[in-house]
Amino acid sequence: MSDEAERVASTAEEPREHNSPLEELGGYIRHQRESARLSLRKLATLAGVSNPYLSQIERGLRKPSAEILQAIAKALEISSETLYVKAGILEEREGGDDVEQVVQRDPYLTDPQRQALVEMYRSFRRLSELQAEPRSRRRGLFDVVGTGGVDDAAIRAALPSEEPEDS
Incomplete structure (x- = not known):
């Protein structure tokens, strides 16, 4: 087995970190999309991003920029602040009014x-x-x-x- 093949095989066997912040953000976006009854393709179009890129965000593989999060929030008609907090861009408000x-x-x-x-x-x-x-x-x-x-x-x-x- 070549060095490259061994590296790929060992990487594939390493357990992925479950519930990472990116996976939680992606899961939240997916939940909001499904609640809004939007397909992945439709949300991607509304947010002005590619279908594969949005899919990677939902699976926790890519960290979107603040601008992309804002576009997704606008398309989902939700607060962009919520997405910023979930992405780690903003800290959650302490003692804010509920x-x-x-x-x-x-x-x-x-x-x-x-x-x-x-x-x-x-x-x-x-x-x-x-x-x-x-x-x-x-x-x-x-x-x-x-x-x-x-x-x-x-x-x-x-x-x-x-x-x-x-x-």
Whole structure:
């Protein structure tokens, strides 16, 4: 066996690092693409990158530039900041406002409106977490948790009352 053949054979046998930051970024982009029901080809076209290059990004083989991440984020209609954090370009904000805190502080919302918004947000978060689960584990989980958590009564309670104001 030649030196080159031995090098290739030994490299092929080395275990790859699983869940590397690039693989996590690629998996996140793939998940967002699939959630948006876009083919790899369609996302590549929308983002202005080649199909093979986007495929390599999704598989964690290439680290995209900030400009490419911005184009992908725009095509997916998601925050480019999220992709920058996942790519290691930006650090995640410490102690930043989370959605529930912002909703609770909003002076224009009534208490029932705040409660309904927080319940909806939590429901969407649970649904997103379930969609991130492996397909085999997901099957039964979607039957247990739908977009539930918010019922018609909660939504009606959040609506402004239609009682006439006293003059």
